Amino acid sequence: MARTGPGSAINRRHFLLTSGAAVAGTGAAWALVPRQRQHTTPPPAPAPEPVRRRRPAPYGATTLDTTARHEGSGTGGTGGYRRLGPGPGWPLVVREELTAPRAGRQDRRTALACFVQLTDLHLTDVQSPLRTEFMRAQGPGSWRAQEALTAAGAVAMVDQINALGGGPHTGRPPAFVMSTGDNVDNNSSIELEWFLTALSGGRITPNTGDPTTYEGVQNSGLPLFWHPEEAGLRDADKRRGLPALPGFLDAAIRPVTSPGLRIPWYSTVGNHDDLPGGCLAPADPLLSAYVTGSRKLLTIPEADVAAYARAVRTGDDPASEILKDILPRYASKARTVTPDEGRRMFTPHEYLAAHLDPKYTGPGPVGHGYTEDSLDGDRMYYAFEVAENVIGISLDTTYRSGHYEGSLGTDQLRWLERTLAAHSSRSYDADGRLVRNAAADDAHVLIFSHHNSPAMKRRPDAFRREEPRHDGAELIALLSRFPNVLAWINGHSHVNRITPHAHPTTPHRSFWEINTASHVDYPHHARVIELVDNGDGTLSLLTTLIESAAPHRTDFDDLSAVGLASLYRELSYNAPGVADALTSGVHEGWAGAPRDRNTELLVTAAGRS
Template identity: 70%
Template sequence: MAGTETTTNRRRFLLTSGAALAASGTAWALPGQRSGSTSPAAGHRPADPRPPLVRPRVRRAAPYGLTTLDTAARLTGGSGYRRIVSGPGWPLVVRSELAATSPGRRDRRTPLACFVQFTDLHIADVQSPLRTEFLRAGSPGSWRTQEALSVPGAVSLVEQVNALDAGPHTGRPPAFVMSTGDNIDNHSSVELEWFLTLMSGGRITPNTGDAASYEGVHNCGLPLYWHPEAALRDQDKQRGLPHIPGYLHAAMRPLTSPGLRIPWYSTPGNHDDLPGGCLSPQDPMLRDYITGGRKLFSVPDTDVAAYARVLRTGDDPKGTVLKDILQRNATRARTVTADERRRMFTPHEYLSAHLDPAHAGAGPAGHGYSENHLDSDQTYYSFAVAEGVIGISIDTTYRSGHYEGSLGSGQLDWLERTLAAHSSRYYDADGRPVRNIGADDAHILIFSHHHSPSMTRRRDAARTEERRHDGEEVIALLSRFPNVAAWINGHSHVNRITPHPHATPQRSFWEINTASHIDYPQHARLVELADNHDGTLSLFTTLIESAAPHRTDFDDLSAVGLGSLYRELSYNAPGLAGSITGATGDVHEAMAGTPADRNTELLIRRA
C-alpha cells in the first residue's frame, strides 16, 4: 500500500496532524509473512508457506507501512549526494541455525512478548567545547554532518513507536521500549535532560551557550566543515551537500516530544558514562573545559594524528594526550558562551535523574532503576518483560574511561545468581547439570550496550580491585542456562544477528545487535517472542524507521522536515572512522546489515 501513496500526501498528513502519525483509528491490514523467503546461509529452511489462521491487524494512523516489512528507505542516484525515497519492504528471513522449522507452527503459535529496542540515539549538544570535531582533518568520518538534528530525529522515532499498535507476527502490542545505551553523546547533564524529556514527553530546546545564536562548527568559517547557510565552498558542499538557509535556527528551535505512550527502560552505554565515550569523567580539567567559554575548531595535523592514535588503541583513558592538545593550542581556541548545564554527572546523579518524577512518563518509575540502586550506584537490574519472560539489563561500561566494554566479577556473579533464580535446570561451570528446585522458570532476554566482540578484559582504573570479563566469558555464562533466548545490544552501529550454538541445542541462543539512530540507516528494532508448541520458540526481529517521510524537502524546516533531512544527511555523511572501511555509500549500506540481519524469524530450542 505504501508504494501507491505520494510523498507529498504523506508529508501533508504529518504536518497537519499536529504530531506525526497520531492515531486516527483507521484499521489497515498488515501484510503476512513473506512466503518463500529463505535464509542465505546453508542449512536454512524456507518459511512455512501456509498462512496463519488469523492474520494480526494493526490499527494505523495513515496508509503507510510502519515497519520495514512494508516499506524501507531506498537510495536514488549512483554518485555524489544521493537522495532517499520510499522503496519496497524487506522480506522476512527465517533462520534455523539453532533449531529446525516445523510445518504448521504459525497455526499453533502463542505470543509471549513484544517490545521495541532503541539504541545509540546519541542525543548531542553539538556546541559543547569538549567535542573534538577537529579530528575530521585526519578522517572525514570523525564528525557527522547530521548530528545537529539528533533531537528532531529522535522525536520522529518516538512518534513512530507511538503509532505501532501491534507486532506484525504476533498481534501483541509493544509493552515497552528498551534503550540499550549511548542515549546521549557527551556525558553532559543537558543532554541527559533532553534524552529523559524525549522519552517521557515535554519541550526541548536543543541549544546551549548563547540562546540567540549558534556557536559550533557549522558557521565557523573553516572549509573542513559543512556550512549549510553560508556560501563557503566547504568540503561537504564539494561532495554535493546542499545550501539550506535557516538551517541553524531551525536546528536550535524548541520542539515538543509527545513522549512514549508505553513504559521505557534504560541501559547505560560508554557515551552515557564518559565524555566522548572514552575519557575519564573525574578529571578536573575536562570538567572545567566542558562548561567553559573556549572551544577548539582546528589543531595542527600532528595533534590530530596523535589523538587519533590513542583513540584507536584506547591506551589513554585519563585523556592525557587530549589535555595536552587543549593546553598547547589554547591561543587557537575561540570564545564561546560558557554554560553550566553542560556539566558532567556522576553515576548517582544519572540514577537520580531517571528517578525524578518529572521524567516518569509512562513509567515505570526509575525506568529500571530504584531507590535501592542509589545506595551503591548500581546500574544493572532485572525486570518482568511479560508473564513468564524476564529481562536482565547489564552495565558493560568502563567507568574510568574506555569505549570498550566488560563486566566486573561482582556484576558477573550477580548475573549468574539472577539467571539461576529463573532457571529450574541449568549447568555449572564444569558442565554438570544443576537442579534448582523452587526456581521460577522463565524465558530470559539479556540487554546491554556493548556487543560481545567489543567486550575485553582491560583493567578498569575506577575499580582496580575487580577482575574484568570479556564477551566470550559472558557467552559461556549465558550458554549454561537453557532458558536464555537472546542477548540484545548495540554499540556497533551495525545490524548483525549472530547465533551462539552449543553442542546441547537447548543451550544455544541468539545475539541481536542493532544499528544506531545517529548514523544511517537509523533503525530501531521491534522484537516479538512466541512459543511454537513444538519444542521451539520464535524470536521475530523487525526493523523500524522514524515517522519522518523518506523524501526530503530542503525548504521544509519543520520538525517533520528536519527528521527527513536527518536521515538523508546521515547517508551522505562520510563513513565513520573505525567502523567499516570503504567508500561513503558502501559504508552506510553495509551498516544496514544483510537481509539475514534485518527482518527475521529466529528459531531456538526450548529448554
C-alpha cells in the same frame, strides 16, 4: 581512514568517539502538546494470547512494508549527493542455525511478549566545547553532517513507536521500549535532560551557550565542515554534493515538544552515558572546567590529531593526558563561545537520580528500571518482568575510568549468575554438569546491554581497580549454561547484525545475539521483537526493523521539525562511504544483510533437544 564498510564499523567508531559525534537538534513536531499521563507503575503484562496475522498500517509501518531507498542524484557535486524516497519493504528471513523450523508452526503459535529496542540515540549538544571535531582532519568520516538534527530524529522515532499498534506478526501491542545505551553523547547534564524529555514527553530546547544563536563548527568558516548557510563557501561537504540550506542552523536550535512514548520504557547505560565523548576520563577537573567554559577548539596540527587518535584507539591513555595537554596548549586559537553550566558532566549517581525524578516518569515505570536501591553503590544493572514468565536483565558493560570498550566486573557477573539461577530449574555448571534447582520456576530470559560481544574486552578499570573484568567470550559462556536464555540484545556497533551462539554439544543451550544499528548513523533503525511459542518444542524471536515517522523524501525548503527529521536521515545516508556501500552491491553497509534485518530466529525451548 582505510575502510568504511560493516567490517570496519568498529574502526569508524574509533574516530567518531573522538569527535564527540552525536547530535542535538530540533525534535519533530507531530504533537506539540504533551499528553497527560498517570505517573503509576504499569499493570502486569497480559497472559499469552493466540497469534493474529500482521496488518500493515499506513502510519506506524515497519520495514516489512516500506523502506527508504536511493532515488538517484539530487544536487550534484563531485560526490553526487544521493536522494532518498519510499521503496519496497524487506522480506522476513527464517534463521534456522540453532534449530530447524517445524511445518505448520504459524498456526500453532502463542504470543508471549512484544517490545521495542532503541539504541545509540546519541542526543548531543553539538556546541559543547569538549567535542573534539578537529579529529575530522584524520578523515571525513570522523564528523557527521547530520549531527545537529538528532533530537529531530529521536522524536520522529518516538512518534513511529506510538503509531505501531501491534507487532507485525502477532498483533500483540508492544509492552515497553528498551533503550540500550549511548542515550546521550558527551556525559552532559543538558543532554541527559533532552533524552529523558524525549522519551517521557515535554519541551526540548536543543541549544546551549548563547540562547539566540548557534556557536559551533558549522558557522566557523572552516572548510573542514559543512556550512549549510554559506553557499559561497566551498567546504569539504559541499564539494561532495551537500546542499546550501539557508536558515538551517536557526531551525536546528528551535525548541520542540516531544509527545513522549505512550508505553513504559526502560534504560540501559552505555559508554557515552558514563564518559564524556564515550572514552574520556570522567569528572576530571580540567575537562570539567573546559566543558562549561568559553573556549572551543576547532583545529589543531595534524601531528596532535594523529597522537590523540592513537591514544583513543589503543586505550593507553585512560586519564586523557594527551587531550588535557592539547586543550590549554592551543587555547589562544580556540573560538570564544558562551559558557554554560548546563553542559557539566554528570556522575553515575546523578544519572540514576535523574531517571528517578518524577518529572521524567512519563508512562513509567518509576526509574525506568532503576530503583532507590540502585543509588546504593550506583548500581546500573537490574532485572525486570518483560511479560508473564519472561524476564529481562539489563547489564552495565561500561568502563567507568575511560574507554569505549566494554566488560563486566566480577560482582556483576556473579549477580547475573545468581539471577539466572533463580529463574532456572535446570542449568549447567562450568564443567558442563547438569544442576537441578527444584525451588526455581523456569522463565524465558532476555539479556540487554549496550556493548555487543566483540566490543567487550578484558582490561583494568581504574575506577574499580581491585575488581577483575570479564569479556564477551566469558559472558557468552555464562549465558550458555542456562537453557532458558533466548537472546542477548545490544547496540554499540551502529550495525544491524544477528549472530547465533550455538552450543557445540547441547542444542538447547544455544541463544541469539541481536545487535541493532544506531539512531545517529544511517539507517536510523529501531527493532520490534516478538517472542512466540511455536507449540512444537521451539520458540521464535521475530525481529522487525522500523524507521522513524519522518517522510522518506526530503524537501530542502521544509525546515520544520518534520522536514528536519527527514533531512537527518538523508544527510546520514550521504555520509562518506555509506551510500556507495549500499548501492554498489559489494556489501550491505550498516543496515546489515537481509539475515540481520527482519528475521525469524528459531531456538529450542529449554529442556528440549
